[in-house]
Amino acid sequence: FLAEDLSMPDYTETEMLAKAYNQMRHHLKEQEESRQQFVSNVSHELKTPMTSMKVLSDSLIQQAQVGEVPNEMYEDFMIDISHEIDRENKIITDLLELVKMDRKSTIIHIEDTNINDLINLILKRLRPIAEKQQIDISLESYKPIIAQVDRTKLTLAISNLIENGIKYNKEKGWVHVSLNVDNTYFYIKVEDSGIGIPKEDQDHIFERFYRVDKSHSREIGGTGLGLAITRSAVLVHHGAIRVYSRLGEGTTFTVRIPLKYTKTGKEQAAEASG
């Protein structure tokens, strides 16, 4: 027996009810705080590109009012405005994706899928981007893996990991993807030779809008939503994701997903109730 067990008071029914009520209130308060934090983050993120666009367009208008706008200036400013619009668009697309996935009733299309083919398709699409930055990407797989997955969601999850491997890399670096399987799960490992993630940030990188180095990430066009989307997509499959990283040496993400998709009780209930 632990000392605490011996000293545990007998709760009356009223006390138990009061305790449960307080716990529920605490939980609701936490949920509300997290919702408020999210709305505040979203507003802030959407405002930043807007502010830049406003400054750029106002400068152009001002210049036009005092005389001719030099061609070079016009082009430079318009390119910057166009980049800000791209950024705004990316944030909104990512947000919609995330909100959709986090909904309890998210629609999933599970299909028997050749995972090797799926990863090959992703690599084919990302190779030109990697080559532009002189990053080598490769795939290692031992045998064909057939698993029950939502192809779109898994593609999104793994694309984000590989894109990060390319983005947060060094000159002439590499991204290596490997596949493995046992009786129950398949494993996707995405390893890179990049800048690495400090230990204290590793627990937070899956949070929405979290970035390790805000100025650096902004420079390379991150929204801070990629890993949150990846995590949600992995969880939809009842899988798990882990990160290992050493600052200055590189990062490895490992995703583990069951070969067979099984609905949870909650999902079955949600489906039954329409």
Ligand code: ADP
């Ligand atoms: P972002 O859109 O900023 O890339 P993510 O959610 O994808 O957002 O990642 C969150 C942060 O985690 C990034 O801003 C970056 O600082 C860090 N990060 C993610 N992947 C890697 C990686 N492979 N190597 C180094 N840092 C990474």
